[in-house]
Amino acid sequence: MAESWASSDHSRRTMRANRGRDTKPELLIRRALHARGWRFRVGYRPLPQDRRRTVDIAFTRKRVIVLIDGCFWHGCSEHFIPPVANADYWRAKIRRNQERDVETNALLRAEGWTVLRVWEHESVDGAVAIIEGSLQGAISEG
Numbered sequence: 121m122a123e124s125w126a127s128s129d130h131s132r133r134t135m136r137a138n139r140g141r142d143t144k145p146e147l148l149i150r151r152a153l154h155a156r157g158w159r160f161r162v163g164y165r166p167l168p169q170d171r172r173r174t175v176d177i178a179f180t181r182k183r184v185i186v187l188i189d190g191c192f193w194h195g196c197s198e199h200f201i202p203p204v205a206n207a208d209y210w211r212a213k214i215r216r217n218q219e220r221d222v223e224t225n226a227l228l229r230a231e232g233w234t235v236l237r238v239w240e241h242e243s244v245d246g247a248v249a250i251i252e253g254s255l256q257g258a259i260s261e262g
C-alpha cells in the first residue's frame with residue numbers, strides 16, 4: 121500500500137508545527153498588543169461546558185476574543201491549496217474545520233463574547249488596529 125501524504129515524519133512534524141499555539145503570526149500579534157499596553161489571557165477556555173474550545177487571545181473583562189486562523193487549517197479562500205495526494209480527504213477535513221469555526225463563533229457569541237477572527241496572512245498592524253477598535257468600542261459601552 122502506498123504511503124499516504126501525512127505518513128512521512130516530515131509532513132507530520134510540519135502539520136504539528138502549524139497547529140501549535142505559538143504559531144508565528146499569533147506570537148507577533150500578541151507581542152504587538154502587549155507592547156501597546158494590552159493585557160489578555162492566552163489559551164483561554166471561555167465556554168462553561170467542556171466543549172474543548174481553546175481561544176488564542178481573550179480579553180476577559182471586555183469579553184473580546186481573538187482567534188488567529190491559519191490559512192491551511194481554516195481554509196483561507198486565497199491560500200488554501202489541498203495537498204496533491206489525498207486532496208479529497210483534505211478538502212473534507214478543512215470543510216469540517218470551517219463548520220467547527222462557525223459553530224465556535226455562535227457558541228461564543230451566545231455567551232456574550234465579541235469574536236474577532238484574523239487570518240494569519242493579514243498584517244500584524246492591520247490585525248492590531250481591528251482588535252484595538254473592538255476593545256475601545258467595548259470601553260465606551262462600559
Ligand SMILES: [Zn+2]
Pocket residue numbers: 191196197198199200239240241
Ligand atoms: Zn490566507
